[in-house]
Amino acid sequence: MCAHKRADEIEWKMFDDESLLLNVKTGFYFRLNAVGSYIWSNLDGSRNDDEIIRMIADTFDTTSEQARTDYRAFIAELSEEKLILNDC
Amino acid sequence: MYSYSRQLNLLHFIIHLHANDSRVLDILCDDFIYNPKAKNDFVRSEFHFYILVEDDDRTIEKPKGDFSYSYDFEANVLHLKYLNGAINIDIDYTKRSVFAVISRSTLFCGAALGNWIMTIPMAEFLKEYGMYFIHAACLEYEGKSVLFAGKSGYGKTTISLGLMKMGWNLIADDEVFLFDKVAFYAVGGPEKAKISYKTWQKFVDILGETDVFPNKRTINLSVLFPDKMREFGKVHSLCLIRQGTENRINRLKPIDAFQCLFSLAFLNSNPESTRSNFEFLANLCRNCYCYDLENNLDFDSLHTFLLDELFVHPDRANG
Numbered sequence: 001m002c003a004h005k006r007a008d009e010i011e012w013k014m015f016d017d018e019s020l021l022l023n024v025k026t027g028f029y030f031r032l033n034a035v036g037s038y039i040w041s042n043l044d045g046s047r048n049d050d051e052i053i054r055m056i057a058d059t060f061d062t063t064s065e066q067a068r069t070d071y072r073a074f075i076a077e078l079s080e081e082k083l084i085l086n087d088c
Numbered sequence: 089m090y091s092y093s094r095q096l097n098l099l100h101f102i103i104h105l106h107a108n109d110s111r112v113l114d115i116l117c118d119d120f121i122y123n124p125k126a127k128n129d130f131v132r133s134e135f136h137f138y139i140l141v142e143d144d145d146r147t148i149e150k151p152k153g154d155f156s157y158s159y160d161f162e163a164n165v166l167h168l169k170y171l172n173g174a175i176n177i178d179i180d181y182t183k184r185s186v187f188a189v190i191s192r193s194t195l196f197c198g199a200a201l202g203n204w205i206m207t208i209p210m211a212e213f214l215k216e217y218g219m220y221f222i223h224a225a226c227l228e229y230e231g232k233s234v235l236f237a238g239k240s241g242y243g244k245t246t247i248s249l250g251l252m253k254m255g256w257n258l259i260a261d262d263e264v265f266l267f268d269k270v271a272f273y274a275v276g277g278p279e280k281a282k283i284s285y286k287t288w289q290k291f292v293d294i295l296g297e298t299d300v301f302p303n304k305r306t307i308n309l310s311v312l313f314p315d316k317m318r319e320f321g322k323v324h325s326l327c328l329i330r331q332g333t334e335n336r337i338n339r340l341k342p343i344d345a346f347q348c349l350f351s352l353a354f355l356n357s358n359p360e361s362t363r364s365n366f367e368f369l370a371n372l373c374r375n376c377y378c379y380d381l382e383n384n385l386d387f388d389s390l391h392t393f394l395l396d397e398l399f400v401h402p403d404r405a406n407g
Contacts, residue, residue: 020370
């Protein structure tokens with residue numbers, strides 16, 4: 001089971017239920033919706049994938065299956081943009 | 089805040105006055121940067137500033153604002169380039185120095201030259217003191233200040249003149265320094281404004297007749313409007329402006345205002361600088377009212393419209 005952590009060079013700010021991530025090395029920034037922001041705020045390395053998926057399903061009133069699909073897709077995007085560190 | 093603002097204006101003023109005489113650059117280097125007269129005058133003493141004037145065969149016909157920049161991670165140096173390379177500036181964050189190499193043919197650019205070689209490099213170091221330079225106009229009415237941000241040519245100066253005509257006071261028409269001290273405050277940059285011929289025609293009743301066009305396009309606002317200038321003001325709201333067919337305003341979510349302004353307002357260079365820009369702008373957008381403002385240059389109605397929408401019912405505009 002993997003745990004993921006926000007990369008050090010990423011700054012982030014919450015704006016109501018959305019958030020912005022900034023890669024301070026490239027100057028590129030990314031906008032996250034409410035679910036993305038919730039996931040991002042929990043990527044501190046202390047929780048594994050299963051724990052976060054369970055939290056998403058509870059918080060956003062969705063099925064575990066749907067939460068798992070969305071979470072994996074989101075993590076794949078974050079990894080591709082080098083916004084997170086993966087510990088598997 | 090007051091003395092700092094004046095000092096910037098003074099530097100611009102000197103460069104402008106002596107635009108055809110490169111000795112002014114020596115004066116700037118010797119008297120203003122290397123020999124601070126007051127020990128606590130950090131603007132003069134906190135970084136080194138070098139200017140090299142090159143004799144070359146370039147001909148610069150008019151001071152157009154073509155501009156590019158790049159950041160060298162390894163050297164921790166920001167390179168700025170204006171006028172197709174006639175002005176090159178290196179800002180070395182490690183050595184805390186600014187090195188400007190300019191073509192002699194650029195000296196006639198006057199106030200614009202002062203902006204390029206002084207204000208923008210200085211702004212990079214002033215972030216350390218919580219001062220952030222943004223490209224915007226700022227006007228005050230009855231104690232409330234409004235930032236009007238937009239690209240060059242979107243009407244910052246025109247709105248400034250139009251609202252001054254309606255009784256607003258000017259903090260700056262193009263360059264503003266912002267401070268985050270309890271609330272956000274705006275401080276004016278140089279008092280000279282670049283005016284297009286079209287704008288001049290529109291405001292000829294207050295600007296007066298002139299024969300300066302087409303060779304000269306700057307006016308000194310503090311001379312024209314001595315009782316309409318303000319040194320600073322508390323920022324109440326932020327408008328992203330564009331010209332259109334009617335006066336229309338929409339409340340923007342702070343995150344939308346941030347996205348519009350981040351690349352427009354700041355140079356994002358080394359990670360520390362980029363990080364502080366991000367932090368500052370996010371706080372600004374979250375702490376003032378943000379709007380998208382389309383205006384039709386009918387300033388009588390724009391004035392009434394802004395008072396009602398911004399100051400009386402700031403939450404009413406759609407968002």
